[in-house]
Amino acid sequence: MCTEFNLKIDESTELLDTRIFDSYDTNELLLLSDTIKQSCFEFLFNSHIECCPYCGSVHIVKAGKNSKGTQRYKCNNCKRRFINSTNHLMHWSHLSKEQWEILFYSSLNNDYLSKTAKLVGISIVSAFYNRHKLMYVLNELINKKQLSKKIALDETYLTYQAKGFVNQNRRGISKDKIGIACAIDEDGNYVVHTADRGRPTSSTLIDIFKNTIRSGSIVISDSQRSYHQLMDALNIKWVKIPSGEKSKDGYTLEMVNHLHDRIKAFFRGKRNVMTHYLQGYLALFQYSELHTMMIGSKMFQDEFMKINNILSGIRNKDICPEVNLYKTLYEC
Template sequence: MEDKMFNDIIDSIINNASDDEIEIIREKLNNHLINHIYDTNIHEELSNNYDSSFCPHCQNKHIIKYGKDNKGNQRYLCKECLKTFSSITGSLLSYTKKQPYQWFEYIQSLFNGDTLARSAAIVGISEQTSLVWRHKILSILATLTDDDPVLSDTVYLDEKLNVVSHPGKHIENKEKVKRGMSHQKRNIVCAIDQHNNKVIQVSETGRIHSKELYKIYKDKIPSTCQVVSDSLRSYHKLMKDLKVKWVKIPSGKKEKDGYTLKKINDLHSSIDLFLYKYRGISDKYLRNYMGLYKYKDQHNKYYQKKVFLHIFKEIINSLCALKFSDFKYDSKFFAI
């Protein structure tokens, strides 16, 4: 009832207003909505928080202030490459004509696990645009979560296999998916310590090599750790190179000396549950989706207003390498 009354009032004002007055009313309503969502002028706040110590084009630090753009954002001039940029250059806001509050609502919808269609309806964009926005945000999250924490004490590790998928791409003589390890499976390298710190990295296909494992774990598992794992062949050299105490659970056994792989198996189940919602994820974007999983895991109270506002600021202030031109709009390439 209240919503209908509010809409009737708005319709009455707009119907009796001139074109110039309508634009002013829309601008005021938009500003009111932005302030209602953020409790502050988010555009100005993001501009003030911007790191203006280097040029986003050439990374040179010899820059000067160069007036303001038509939205009031401070502009800069790089004395090295002579290119100008603003406080939003390279961010999500620099590649869009949409309002900041729409990005806020979209990121919130993404974290809630909504479908592309649902997110598009909430924000008021097409499903194609919704897909592009999702991948741009996911690419940022993958970068933000790329550096995993250093593990300590007892560490449990094992790889999760994910079927390599190429939605929308025609593959002649498609092979039947094999059981167990094969080139058809992508390794998601997983490790978790007794304090629930995690290392999760998308790695090579097929049987994973000790060299690849060592590259991932060399700075994440100190020699003071005790590592619990199965007896995979690649682990033998890995444990020797890491110089750790190794509790090797024999093939066909579930435990050794009271140690089991339940903790790492629970992590695999959690990843499975997350990926299930996005059935048909392209192998090309698997790392980015795992970035969302890791970011939500690190910010598990993302649903709280203050926490989510911090998340939004971090995403919006991060550089985004993807542009609309990087995506193909032919329906056969319209893949998750």
């Protein structure tokens, strides 16, 4: 039977004498390796501070510990005191780190809310609020890559949902739909963002893509009117596929159409998603696609620690139909 290792990592930890490993067999060394990794993760998770969560200053110093033994810090700029979790993902939560990891894993796996609640051991209402807190943070990480080379651009649509809104079931692309602007390059990098109700306007498309499409790229799209001003603003080569045609000079919209199919598949089974929350779900979709190989791997804890270090400050009262958590580009 393997030895059970108990390690305590703190600032006074000294270098280990590797000669002590000579008496361990392979299984014991593997267990020790996992224990060290977990202990290092715990130490970084509980002590990593980059800036003040109130003013963003990096001029911070240690300021003793609170009644629970958690390290406190003081900002020399705004003079406020805080702990490592202040205004971060877990700050306003009563869930443990282990419960958050399960919720993170389940959300990336696109589980139903009821399944996530059961796995975490919380109510469905609590799972709802905490998943939205997670998605809010994930939205800070997506759509950061710039697209280049050949880029296919088109939009897809979902049903508009808002408190008090009655769907008129109008035919075609109307105010009953919310547009999702999508662009994907030949390397598989893509940007997805909620746009306008009905067809996206030129100004909305410019807001979404002005900083994400590199100069010198080739953009392939249909002949929608709003694309004309977008292409003028981007000042790049535009391959415009005529209405009723599927291709032009060998260029097609196959890449972006496949992206549309994956988005629709992700939302299949999610009933009545409020449009105010749609950008959060798109962030979850994109993040889970980019980190598919991470699920169940040892990279998982590294990613969770990175997410927990992003400032959010979101509380349950901020997650409601009357409050839009994300930048609104569409007319309510």
